[in-house]
Amino acid sequence: MIGLFFGVIYKTTRFFHFAHAVVFTSGAYFTYLFHKLFGFPIFIAIPIAVALAALLGCGMEAGVYRPLRRREASPMVLLLASLGMYIVLQNTISMVFGDDTKSIRSGVVREGLPIFGARITPIQIVIICTSIVLVVLVALWLKKSRMGKAMRAVANDAELAQISGIDSDRVILWTFGVGSALAGVAGILVALDVDMTPTMGMNALMMGVVAVIIGGVGSIPGVAMGALLLGLAQHLGVWKISSQWQDAIAFIILFVFLLFRPQGFLGRKVKKVEV
Amino acid sequence: MTYLLHILILIGIYIILTTSLNLLAGYTGILSIAHAAFYGVGAYVAALMALRLHTPFLVNLILAVIASALLGVLVGFPSLRIKDDYFIIATFAFQVIVFSVLNNWVRFTGGPMGLPGIPQPVIILRISSHGPFLLLTSALAILCFYLCRRIVRSPFGRVLKAIREDEVFTQSLGKDVSSFKVKIFMVSAGMAAIAGVLYATYISYIDPTSFTVMESIFIISIVIIGGAGNLWGSVLGAFVLISLPELLRFVGLPNSVAANIRQILYGGLLVIFMLWRPRGFIGEFTFRNPSVKA
Amino acid sequence: MTDILNITTLDKYFDGIKALDRFSCRVRQGEILGLIGPNGAGKTTLFNVLTGFLRCDGGRAFFQGKNVVGKTPHRIRGMGVSRTFQKLRLIRQMTVLENVLLAFQDQPGESLTRVFLQSGRCHSQDGTNQERALAYLKDVGLYEKAGDLAGSLSFGQQKLLSLVCCLVSDPELLLLDEPVAGINPSMMEKILSIIQNQARNGKTIVMIEHNMDVVSHICERVVFMDMGQKISEGTPEEVKNDPKVIEAYLD
Numbered sequence: 155m156i157g158l159f160f161g162v163i164y165k166t167t168r169f170f171h172f173a174h175a176v177v178f179t180s181g182a183y184f185t186y187l188f189h190k191l192f193g194f195p196i197f198i199a200i201p202i203a204v205a206l207a208a209l210l211g212c213g214m215e216a217g218v219y220r221p222l223r224r225r226e227a228s229p230m231v232l233l234l235a236s237l238g239m240y241i242v243l244q245n246t247i248s249m250v251f252g253d254d255t256k257s258i259r260s261g262v263v264r265e266g267l268p269i270f271g272a273r274i275t276p277i278q279i280v281i282i283c284t285s286i287v288l289v290v291l292v293a294l295w296l297k298k299s300r301m302g303k304a305m306r307a308v309a310n311d312a313e314l315a316q317i318s319g320i321d322s323d324r325v326i327l328w329t330f331g332v333g334s335a336l337a338g339v340a341g342i343l344v345a346l347d348v349d350m351t352p353t354m355g356m357n358a359l360m361m362g363v364v365a366v367i368i369g370g371v372g373s374i375p376g377v378a379m380g381a382l383l384l385g386l387a388q389h390l391g392v393w394k395i396s397s398q399w400q401d402a403i404a405f406i407i408l409f410v411f412l413l414f415r416p417q418g419f420l421g422r423k424v425k426k427v428e429v
Numbered sequence: 430m431t432y433l434l435h436i437l438i439l440i441g442i443y444i445i446l447t448t449s450l451n452l453l454a455g456y457t458g459i460l461s462i463a464h465a466a467f468y469g470v471g472a473y474v475a476a477l478m479a480l481r482l483h484t485p486f487l488v489n490l491i492l493a494v495i496a497s498a499l500l501g502v503l504v505g506f507p508s509l510r511i512k513d514d515y516f517i518i519a520t521f522a523f524q525v526i527v528f529s530v531l532n533n534w535v536r537f538t539g540g541p542m543g544l545p546g547i548p549q550p551v552i553i554l555r556i557s558s559h560g561p562f563l564l565l566t567s568a569l570a571i572l573c574f575y576l577c578r579r580i581v582r583s584p585f586g587r588v589l590k591a592i593r594e595d596e597v598f599t600q601s602l603g604k605d606v607s608s609f610k611v612k613i614f615m616v617s618a619g620m621a622a623i624a625g626v627l628y629a630t631y632i633s634y635i636d637p638t639s640f641t642v643m644e645s646i647f648i649i650s651i652v653i654i655g656g657a658g659n660l661w662g663s664v665l666g667a668f669v670l671i672s673l674p675e676l677l678r679f680v681g682l683p684n685s686v687a688a689n690i691r692q693i694l695y696g697g698l699l700v701i702f703m704l705w706r707p708r709g710f711i712g713e714f715t716f717r718n719p720s721v722k723a
Numbered sequence: 724m725t726d727i728l729n730i731t732t733l734d735k736y737f738d739g740i741k742a743l744d745r746f747s748c749r750v751r752q753g754e755i756l757g758l759i760g761p762n763g764a765g766k767t768t769l770f771n772v773l774t775g776f777l778r779c780d781g782g783r784a785f786f787q788g789k790n791v792v793g794k795t796p797h798r799i800r801g802m803g804v805s806r807t808f809q810k811l812r813l814i815r816q817m818t819v820l821e822n823v824l825l826a827f828q829d830q831p832g833e834s835l836t837r838v839f840l841q842s843g844r845c846h847s848q849d850g851t852n853q854e855r856a857l858a859y860l861k862d863v864g865l866y867e868k869a870g871d872l873a874g875s876l877s878f879g880q881q882k883l884l885s886l887v888c889c890l891v892s893d894p895e896l897l898l899l900d901e902p903v904a905g906i907n908p909s910m911m912e913k914i915l916s917i918i919q920n921q922a923r924n925g926k927t928i929v930m931i932e933h934n935m936d937v938v939s940h941i942c943e944r945v946v947f948m949d950m951g952q953k954i955s956e957g958t959p960e961e962v963k964n965d966p967k968v969i970e971a972y973l974d
Contacts, residue, residue: 235703241696245689402529405522584832598812603800
């Protein structure tokens with residue numbers, strides 16, 4: 155079920171923004187910072203943390219990605235740069251906060267209500283609802299609002315969008331802002347459910363990427379479906395095989411999809427090099 | 430003194446890893462973050478053979494190389510069908526899968542507990558101390574470097590570079606690009622296994638945590654920072670990136686953060702180099718894609 | 724005169740658009756055939772299908788009696804068909820000489836096992852190839868540039884170089900995609916004379932060109948294409964005056 159909301163994280167930014175993983179983690183840690191260490195009540199800490207996460211994402215775009223795009227760097231360069239940023243930031247978090255698991259959970263861990271034979275805690279219900287709401291909101295926003303339409307235009311064909319008068323830099327900045335904010339929220343939600351460690355982001359991101367590729371890049375319902383399927387497959391797997399193989403299952407699925415159907419279920423065709 | 434030998438041995442092992450990855454990523458332009466998987470497979474195959482079958486070192490070495498090379502072919506084939514950016518994700522997936530296998534197949538690989546007590550290499554004599562081991566490592570490192578150099582300077586190497594720059598053009602000249610790619614994967618993976626065998630017999634204990642995605646990323650970072658497309662770059666990169674963090678120890682950093690600082694260092698270097706000098710110190714390949722833009 | 728190339732009802736779809744529509748054509752050995760038509764007519768697509776870079780959706784094509792449809796580009800090259808690209812492809816990061824060396828077929832040095840086990844043979848073959856390459860370059864006037872990066876050449880020289888790379892494997896059929904577009908007159912003359920020389924030696928050339936003067940000057944026959952179909956065929960004069968062609972241009 156958690157799989158559903160991993161899809162919320164991923165935005166169409168045209169290349170693999172590995173550092174997104176760290177934004178996710180930072181969302182959780184910022185909250186920790188403000189809530190536990192500074193003593194803010196959790197309801198204030200959360201929005202601040204989300205805002206900071208968004209800022210972090212924008213910072214990465216402005217500071218690193220944009221200059222690279224100016225130089226017409228290939229997607230691989232961007233990917234490597236984002237890997238680098240992830241490493242730096244994740245280790246910073248490790249250094250500052252320590253590698254052990256931190257918690258922002260409050261209250262007693264309750265048994266959870268049995269639904270369909272599985273046990274779902276109240277927090278998980280919150281997560282599911284929040285994700286559904288957010289996904290729907292984002293999807294609507296992309297469809298209806300001006301910025302949303304601009305984003306889709308840029309994602310489709312950046313040059314054309316530029317010519318039509320859309321300032322693609324600003325659009326991309328917004329994409330990062332929104333995407334990062336969402337990631338921050340996701341991080342907080344997960345932390346509320348299962349606590350946080352500095353490396354939680356990478357795992358989450360990979361699941362998100364798998365979901366995106368399975369469901370189809372560039373299509374929100376596709377991603378949601380992908381995430382759902384992924385979650386299901388993993389949990390089904392847990393029944394039959396031991397839980398440690400979860401990761402492997404996810405990635406084998408990913409591998410197979412990349413091999414045979416890189417556009418996922420509902421995505422656009424992946425272009426090969428033109429002759 | 431032993432400490433110095435230790436560092437040099439590590440550098441030697443990493444030279445093997447980086448030059449082999451450079452062949453694939455720097456010369457042929459196939460970026461891969463699965464190299465630690467081949468490294469690990471080499472280590473585990475040799476270790477298991479030594480521990481369970483008590484076969485001699487050289488036999489283990491050869492078989493580890495073959496096993497890894499076959500695995501390399503396995504990954505090579507998807508590279509023919511999957512486009513660049515997505516392929517990197519595929520190599521990531523492969524790496525994680527291999528790690529999962531190493532970590533979870535407890536009966537076979539010892540799982541997270543790893544494999545302790547790997548016997549030291551015996552080539553006529555038992556190689557038990559740092560000095561002789563450094564000799565062994567250096568010999569193998571020099572051998573690998575020489576092999577890479579031969580490849581790179583041959584017509585085969587010329588085709589690799591052409592594939593990197595413009596695959597379509599290369600095909601139109603009558604080169605079977607697919608076969609080249611699969612072959613270089615095989616060589617690259619096989620060589621990484623040599624490093625793995627060295628590592629296993631040196632530390633005499635291996636566990637999956639040495640062969641993670643982060644390790645793969647570390648190796649590719651060295652290749653890039655040292656210079657993709659230039660074998661000496663990989664050597665230089667290995668020297669710099671292995672010894673630099675060690676120097677930090679003398680600055681008096683607490684052990685707990687040393688590992689983190691080390692990673693921040695190379696993560697930071699990666700970003701900086703991408704921004705200002707994608708070719709690394711002395712590399713040739715800047716990861717541009719002129720064929721797509723043309 | 725035999726047909727060196729026999730194309731029958733080739734079809735190619737792109738997302739619902741018909742790039743090649745039951746296209747048929749015969750090319751006689753030793754002739755210089757011009758392939759003309761408005762942009763988007765499907766000329767380059769035809770080349771791509773013939774050289775294995777694109778799969779076609781129907782139809783056949785035979786080169787010297789052997790089927791080429793569905794084969795890989797490198798095999799088709801091995802059969803004796805060379806091509807150039809509209810978007811001038813070269814390895815700009817390598818020297819002129821290296822580019823030419825790349826074009827040689829059957830190099831033992833390109834086989835990994837031979838590199839290590841037959842290094843003497845590889846070496847000597849590479850030496851021979853180098854001599855031949857330099858001779859070619861001398862013939863076309865690029866000898867002084869042999870050690871320069873291909874990317875440092877002028878546009879016209881690059882086009883010349885890509886033609887040389889084509890010729891080095893001694894192909895029977897040359898598919899040239901706009902070989903003289905955008906270059907100065909003297910270079911154009913040089914390239915055209917090379918092409919004519921090839922024809923005199925019995926090689927066949929199919930040329931995509933927009934420059935009608937060039938086409939009238941050196942092409943014996945011309946095929947006019949539009950919307951993936953063959954609209955007209957004949958001598959340049961005949962085709963120019965064909966009412967169907969005039970109509971297509973007026974559209």
